[in-house]
Amino acid sequence: MVNVYCLAFYFSLLSFLCQQSSTATHILTSSQPLIDGNTIVSQDGTFELGFFSPGDSSNRYVGIWYKKIPIQRVVWVANRNSPLNDSLGVLKIEEDGNLVLNRGKNAVWSSNASKSMEYPVAELLDSGNFVLRDVNDGNSTSYLWESFDYPSDTLLPGMKLGWNLKTGLNRYLSSWKNYDDPSIGYLTYGIINIHGYPDSSMRSVWKEYYRSGPWNGFGYSGQAKYEFLKADFVNNEEEVYYIYKLKDKSVVSIVRLNQTNSDGAIQRITWVEPSRSWVLGKSWPQDFCDTYSICGAYSTCNIDGAPVCNCLKGFKPRSPETWNKTDYSKGCVHATPLNCTKGDEFLKLARVKLADTTNTWVNKSMNLNECRIHCMKNCSCMAYTNYNISGGGSGCVIWSGDLVDIRQFNNTGEYLFIRMPASQKGHSGSKTRVVEIVIVTVVTLGMLLLGLGGCFIWNTKRKSKASKSELKEIVEDKDPIVENEQDQLQLPLFDLVSIKASTNNFSDVNKLGEGGFGIVFKGTLEDGQEIAVKRLSKKSTQGNNEFMNEVILIAKLQHRNLVRLLGCCIQGEEKMLIYEYMPNKSLDFFIFDNTRCAILDWQKRFHIIVGIARGLLYLHQDSRLRIIHRDLKASNVLLDTKLEPKISDFGMAKIFEGDQIEGSTSRVVGTYGYMSPEYAIDGHFSMKSDVYSFGVLVLEIISGRKNRGFYHPDHQLNLLGHAWRHWSEDKAIKLIDKSICECDSYNLHEVLRCIHVGLLCVQQRTEDRPIMSSVLLMLGSENAILHPQRPGFFMERSPLKGNELSSSDLTSYTSNEITVTMAEGR
Structure with a gap:
């Protein structure tokens, strides 16, 4: 009888294997273990499971990744906290029915399933779920174990994020420590408050970073909906979980928890086949709020x-x-x-x-x-x-x-x-007389004060009206780029007397700096708030257009990495912008100084790079207006008390409306050394112009050297050419600022990746440069990225002749950093 039973089983197993495929590439059986070097592939060819080494690590892990995508994106790791140090690992099904990763006789990882099956098989499904089940039972409720119950840092379509209330199982994402180490990091993302109003939260042991808002029937109350996916939230007596599915199965889009991106982020990334790259769709938290x-x-x-x-x-x-x-x-x-x-x-x-x-x-x-x-x-x-x-x-x-x-x-x-x-109501009883007396007294005093107050208010309104009238005149005489915004302008107006008092009558002691706009002063208002006052110089080359441009743009832009405009002051010929005060001055104050540069170790510099990238992404993609800054440079990145970067100076910025992606001008403005080739030579500008400036800034932050006026005794290259030469010769480490190298804790892989990204941003052709969402994704991931092409403005040390300036001379820059405005024939 036993023999008949066994024979029936083996025929059943044989039939199962034949139905799946002749090679059984998507399953493991007790007699077919997986060794390092071999893989199994889901039936539709979407996912692959095998051994891999992340980043620059030589450790070996068992994981799952997309099979057809050339840039490996690992979505699940089995032994993430127990790496193998060689290629002797074997993944097999043990006699008790559990999946076990062995090295020799030692078990490195196990599925630890509580139930057992007599004839188990492990199968990699088309969804990316790796399941352990009975050979004759494909019912998902009968799975002995499944990888979807134990996520790593990635939420795939069809995967549940949340709780099984019957078993106490909590499915949540946990970040990788870094590019080279998939072990559990400090961030988690999952469903909380399951016995009240469930919510999703990104947090660490010591801090909560972000909360999506609860599910309201349509979506999370704090997140916009995606049209290309169908999301749902289940909340009943047995389960509480979030799940999403893609409407178009040909789309590859996942959610990833990434702690390597500054303070960490939940990222929605999508594979774009034409560019053959992962593109960042959204990242949370996405702004200050x-x-x-x-x-x-x-x-x-x-x-x-x-x-x-x-x-x-x-x-x-x-x-x-x-x-x-x-x-x-x-x-x-x-x-x-x-x-x-x-x-x-x-x-x-x-x-x-x-x-x-x-x-x-x-x-x-x-x-x-x-x-x-x-x-x-x-x-x-x-x-x-x-x-x-x-x-x-x-x-x-x-x-x-x-x-x-x-x-x-x-x-x-x-x-x-x-x-x-409750609203304040009249009182009764013994206090009535007292109330009447109080009312009479108040009315009498009120009438007396009304006259005095009226005079004061009339005088104040007269001054305010004059300021607003002058503001309106400037608006009506402005550059066309801001015409659609004038009616929506709401900005506090400061009076000249209070600004003079706050700056000690624009004393030299209060002077913070000077630029193309004019002089910037530190001020202290009566309530103790410190401010920065940018006073338009009468001799400034930047006039009403630039002033109004900055007023309108910054008043409508709010992001943790953009400087905040508090108001403006316009009286007579005086025109001033009032900003939040940044006590640590600007980025160039630190990175280009041989002593102060030591204050910015690599961790701080990387945080600054990512912060600037986030600010640019907000300008290009996430704000109501699409803004091209056109003058991004080290001196226009301010640092607050925590050295958080804030992009400033929007006088040269341009608004793109609708689907506009580029523009052109005969009035080229910007700063030599940061302007892209197509902008400096032909006046063409786009988001990719800012990307170029960002790339220059990244290389300056890493090297501690200015691109403009860069000198090296061995060649005639500028900083970009110098970085390119080192990169091409696999000597990019020579570009790194000595103050970074002197710190034992800096992450060399991270620095080299930033150099790589910086060089991608300064490529000659605009179409070769990445967009800022891709830049952020590259900075915060371990994915392979393309090799950069030769930078624009590669050579630079031919002196300018007299006052001539031609397109061929634009590869040479003066030693003084100024924002330039030049007319150029087209």
Whole structure:
């Protein structure tokens, strides 16, 4: 009987193998182990499983990657915390039915499945899921084990991110430590608050970095939807998870958790076949307001606002002193304390990302009115809203405790009803007479003060009107690029008297620097806030167009890596821009100084490079306007107290509207050494012009040398040519600033990759240069990247002749850094 049973099994197994393929390349059996050098491939050829070594590491791991994509993208790693140091590993199915990675007699990794099967096989599915199942049972609910239950840093289509409440299994992403090491890093991304209002969060052990907002029936309340995928969120008694599927199966798009990208990021990356590269679609957190609880409690963050953080109506800063210095972390408090016994009201907030859901209570059967009543009866209830906004809205969510991480949007978001103190009403009883006396007194004093106040207000408005009138005149006489924005301009106007007082009457002691615009002064307002005042020089080559250009652009741009414009001052011939003060001056103050350069170790420099890239990506892609900066250079990158980079000086910037991707001008502006060839010679500019400037800046940050005026005794090359020569000769390490090399902790692989990316950005042909989303992806990944072609402006040391300037002379630059404006024949 046993023999008959065994014979039946073997016939069944043989039939199964024949049905799959003659070579059985997508399965493992107990008699077919996988050795280093061999792979198995999913039936449709999409995924491959085998041994690999990441980056520059010689360690061996078992992983899964895309088979048909030439740039290897590993999506799952088995033994990520237990690498092999040689090629003697064997992946096999043991007698108990578990998958085990052995080296000799030692087990390095195991599936550790709790159940066992008599005739198990391991199969790599077309979805990228590696499953252990019975040979005769393809039911997914019967899998003994599956890789989708134990993600690495990548969320594939069809993979669940979240919890199995019956077993306690939590499926979450965990970052790689770095390009060469897939072991578990410090970042995780997963579903939280599963017993209240579930949310997704990127965090470490010690800090929360980003929160998507809860699922509202259509999507996460803090994220835009993707049209090319169908996402869903399941929340029932057995499971809580997020899942997505691609509408077009030919599209390759994944979610990846990347800790090597500055503070870390959740990235949506897509393979683009025509360019044969991974392209970054979105990255979260994507701007200042995406940073978790950046504005503290009871406040909203609006990336288009000025200031960015604002207390909710009826609330005030907990610490006015720190708030006025743009430190919003302490948040806000009720201006009038709540009094639950006398009834409260609710403030309706529209178009917001809902507050942190840590302290929430959910009832899916209530309607919104029932939810309000329930909240009103509960003195600990701070806010309420619908659980699901689809189908007209349903369910109830109630918040207790402080409300944090609320973001304001312009065209999307949800409603949130926030508890407020009851409106002040008249009092009765024994206090009536006192109230009457107070009212009479107040009215009398009010009438007296009204006249004085009216005079003051009239005088103030007269001055303000004059300033606004002058501002309007400038707007009406401006460059056409800003015509569509003038009606939307809302910017605080500072009066000249307060600016003079803040700068000690523009004292030389307060002078911070000087440029093509004029002089920049440090100022201190009456409330103690430090500011930087950029005063337009009457002799400046940059006139009203540049001034107005900067006012309109920066007033509408808000990003953690862009300098923040607080307001402007226009009175008579005086025209000034008021910025947040940057105590660490500009990037060139550090990297080009033999002493101060040591302050910026490699970790800080890499953080600065990534920050500048993020700022440019925002300008090119993520802001409401598509902006070409046209004058990106080291002196236009300011550093705050934490050495966070802030791109500044938008006087030369251009707005692209609609689908416009390039422009041209006969009035070339910018700085020698940073201008791209096509712009400097022919006046053509595009996003790729800024990419070129960024590449120059990257090479300057790494080398500590200026591109303009670069000198080397052995050749006539500029910094770009010098870097290219070293790269081509595999001697790129010679380009690195000595102050970086003297630090033991710097990551050589990371530095060399940045040089590689910098050279890709300064290539001669615009079509060869990457876009900024690809730049960020390359900086934050270990993927193979293309070999750079020869840079533009390769040679540079022929002196200019007199005042002549021709296209052939544009490879030579003066030693003084100035922003230039030149007319050029076309």
